[in-house]
Amino acid sequence: MMKNNGKQLHILFFPFMAQGHTIPMLDIANLFASRGHRATIVTTPLNEPSIRRSVEKFNDRVSSEIATRVINFPTLEEAGLPEGCENMDFITSRNLCDELVPNFFRATTLLRPQLESLMEECKPDCLVADSFFPWSTAAAAEKFGIPRLIFNGMGFFAMSVLASLSASEKVCSDGEEFLVQGIPDRIFLTRRQLPEAEREEDEFLVGLFGEMKESESKSFGVIFNCFYELEPTYADYYRNQLGRRAWHIGPVSLGSSNRGSKNRGNDDQECLKWLDTKDPDSVIYICFGSMVNFGAAQLKEIAEGLESSGQHFIWVVRKNPGDPNEDWLPEGFEERTAGRGLIIRGWAPQVRILEHEAIGGFLTHCGWNSTLEAVSAGVPLVAWPVQAEQFLNEKLVTEVAKIGASxxxxxxxxxxxxxxxxxxxxxVRRVMVGEEGEEMRRRVKELAAMAAQAVEEGGSSYSDFDDLIGEIQSESCCR
Incomplete structure (x- = not known):
């Protein structure tokens, strides 16, 4: 742990209640604690046990401790949500998005009084809050006079594209391509590839995204879980051309002292031992994250495509809780692919799988966490975006960095x-077989080396994190 060279800070972290948002923010809290600062995670009762387990593993490794504080999630009557619905993963795993997502976001706005009471009690030097809590900028800056940093879980490329959409040409149909104006590369998109609110289809989400953009302009700045070398042109564009305050401090999973513990479990040895029997770069890993839930017809097409590709594979299949139905599997599929393929039904140690030398490609939904984990492991991607900003991440992977195929x-x-x-x-064959795939693999392995160097002392992310700490300390001393 590096010693703190200035005032010890107390940072309050308020992650959005979804696995893909919470995990990187925990890693960011670990980074602050590793530098000798105090970190407190704010969460709700049903989310607290998993966060506490992660925090305890970190606290076992360093002298500085991370604390947790619990605020109550709105009741059924207040929020219009079913019992136990305190996390977005609950909604997506049960295919209830259309019914409950707006209610869930409205429920989070009801947390403001409790968060303000906690800030009054703890008197932190800074609040790091998810971008989905735009009201927290006013709560922190206007009421308590402390900086609010935004964590949005996206990269510079995606944020630059979203910030430039208003200047892009208007199109007549949802499927018509348009050129994103102003950004360094010639990137074409359709409206159906944009995040939901950017398509202007949901009034509530449109309002929420508008508040998020306004909150960003009024906040102290934005923390990015990325490293400069992955998207240097867009880090410069975002900060210089768009004039936004931002710090790149990632990949935070590489810089966190908790690295590895989040992927250990009693049920992970089978897949890792299976990978030990395979040649280097010979296996494609398939996983679509915690929020994508394909139906039986799509799962069957994936199975058929994998079988006909002739490639070795390890496939994580996520299904509705309590659904034992296996009708999506083609008859005799597992028998025909025995020894060549392994299906994991449920959770898998993704980082450890990606880091295994046998993995030569990753078929992914292009969520930002998964994208960064693949890059950090030096694994090229097969890009299959589904929602949110994932089509933008696909463009970065396939057209800008050229480390994957669509x-x-x-x-x-x-x-x-x-x-x-x-x-x-x-x-799959484009990435796994032939010269094109080898060139992608060469590029991404170079980026992996840069990612590892970025979080080491003197690296781009390490230095940017130093700058961020210094700015918070200066702001704190002025109060």
Whole structure:
């Protein structure tokens, strides 16, 4: 642990209640604590046990401790949510997005009085809050006079594109391509590849995203879980051309002292031992994160595509809780792919799998966490975006960094449609077989070395984190 060279700070962290948002913010809290600062995680009762387990593992490794504080989630009557719904993963795992997502976001706005009471009690030097809590900027800056840093879980490229959309040409149809104006590269998109609120289809989400943009302009700045070398042109564009305050401090999983513990479990040895029997770069890993839940017809197409690709594979299948139905598997599939393929039903130690030398490709939804984990492990991607900013991440991977191939999805999953086995087979083989795949692999392995160097002392992310701490300390001393 590096010693603190200035005032010890107390940072309050308020992650959004979803695994993909919470895990990187825990890693950011670990970074602050590793530098000798106090960190407190704010969460709700049903989310607290998993956060506490992660925090305890970290506290066992360093002298500075991370604390947790619990605030109550709104009741059923207040929020219109079912019992136990305190996390977005609960909603997505049960395919209840259309019914409950607006209610969930409204419920989070009711947390403001409790957060303000906690800030009054703790008197932190800074609040790091998820971008989905735009009201927290006013709560921190206007009421308590402390800086609010935003964590949004996206990269510089995606944020630059979203900030530039208003200047882009208008199109007549949702499927018509338009050129994103102003950014360094020629990037074409359709409205159906944009996040939901940018398509102006949901009034509540449109309002929320508008508040988020306004909150960003009034906040102290934005923390990015990325490293400069991955998207240097867009880090410069975001900060210089767009004039936004921002710090790149990632990949935070590499810089965190808690690294590795989040991926250990009693049920992970089988897949790792299975990978030990495979040649280097010979296995494609398939996983679509914690919030994508494909139906049986799409799962069957994936199975057929993997089988016909001829590649070795390890496939994480996420299904609705309590659903034992296996009708999506083609008859005899597991027998025919025995020894060549391994299906994991449920949780998998993704970072450890990606870091295994046998993994040569990653078929992914292009969530930012998964994208960074692949880059950090030096694994090229097969890009299959589904929702949110994932189509933007796909553009970064396939057109800017050139470290992956697209499956060819033209629109978000909300519009329906099935990706066929032929598309899947072709994209998998592009990455796993031939000179094009080898070139992608060479590029991404170079980026992996840069990622590791970025979080070491003197690296780009390490230095930017130093600058961030210094600015918070200066702000704190002025109060």
């Amino acid at each position: 499956v060819g999805v033209k629109e978000g999953a909300v519009y329906g449609g099935i990706v066929g086995r032929e598309q899947i087979e072709k994209a």
